[in-house]
Amino acid sequence: MAKVKAVAKKKSAKTKTAQAPAVSIRGGSLEERQQRIREIIKILRKEYPQVRTALNYRTPFELLVATILAAQCTDERVNKVTPALFQKYPTIESLARARQEELENDIRSTGFFRNKARNIIALSKKLVEDYQGKVPDSMEELIKLPGVARKTANIVLSSAFRKAEGIAVDTHVRRLSERLGLSRQNDPDKIERDLMAIVPRADWLDFNYLLVDHGRKVCQARKPLCPQCVIQHLCPSFEKFSGLYAGRK
Numbered sequence: 326m327a328k329v330k331a332v333a334k335k336k337s338a339k340t341k342t343a344q345a346p347a348v349s350i351r352g353g354s355l356e357e358r359q360q361r362i363r364e365i366i367k368i369l370r371k372e373y374p375q376v377r378t379a380l381n382y383r384t385p386f387e388l389l390v391a392t393i394l395a396a397q398c399t400d401e402r403v404n405k406v407t408p409a410l411f412q413k414y415p416t417i418e419s420l421a422r423a424r425q426e427e428l429e430n431d432i433r434s435t436g437f438f439r440n441k442a443r444n445i446i447a448l449s450k451k452l453v454e455d456y457q458g459k460v461p462d463s464m465e466e467l468i469k470l471p472g473v474a475r476k477t478a479n480i481v482l483s484s485a486f487r488k489a490e491g492i493a494v495d496t497h498v499r500r501l502s503e504r505l506g507l508s509r510q511n512d513p514d515k516i517e518r519d520l521m522a523i524v525p526r527a528d529w530l531d532f533n534y535l536l537v538d539h540g541r542k543v544c545q546a547r548k549p550l551c552p553q554c555v556i557q558h559l560c561p562s563f564e565k566f567s568g569l570y571a572g573r574k
């Protein structure tokens with residue numbers, strides 16, 4: 326009898342293992358993450374074929390300004406503000422000459438408007454004085470501009486110049502990198518380094534947009550929609566969040 330029980334126990338353990346998600350160890354080794362991220366990217370590319378920033382822009386400078394305005398603000402809100410802004414200030418030179426208070430009023434609805442206005446005027450002046458009125462196309466030069474950190478530089482480089490010098494880490498990339506076990510870091514620069522070690526370079530350009538799309542549509546901050554997630558079998562957080570849906574039909 327004891328032997329029968331032991332065999333039954335063994336069988337049930339085997340069944341449980343077979344039903345467990347493909348990713349059982351948080352994050353996994355570097356090789357495991359490199360392999361898993363390739364699969365994740367392949368699936369997300371099919372799911373979100375239109376990879377691009379949601380910000381509207383016509384020139385690298387407009388994208389630079391729009392990205393600065395998008396800090397702590399939605400892309401939709403920024404897209405409502407920028408048409409009138411660029412009609413009023415059509416060139417880098419005109420923004421370099423803008424009055425701080427007036428510009429603050431023009432961009433007030435995007436939040437943190439004092440800081441943003443100060444940075445936009447200062448970077449426009451620097452572009453006019455040091456860069457012949459052109460936005461530079463390298464990470465090294467972009468991060469020298471006032472208010473421009475790696476995230477903003479990466480977005481401008483990937484979208485406006487199609488250059489991959491890194492991976493933009495915003496709130497979605499940060500959240501999904503943690504949930505998908507791709508990085509255990511909190512600091513965006515360290516998360517970016519972790520991602521650059523596992524994401525194939527050919528995918529750096531689009532990686533941010535893929536995670537942003539998935540973060541907005543499915544892996545939302547408050548309640549990720551795990552049951553309908555196309556990468557749930559590759560996600561170590563699937564089990565953690567599945568409790569949210571217990572009893573749901």
Ligand code: SF4
Nearest residue numbers: 544549551554557560
């Ligand atoms: S399974 Fe859930 S937590 Fe994991 S990526 Fe999908 S939605 Fe996000």
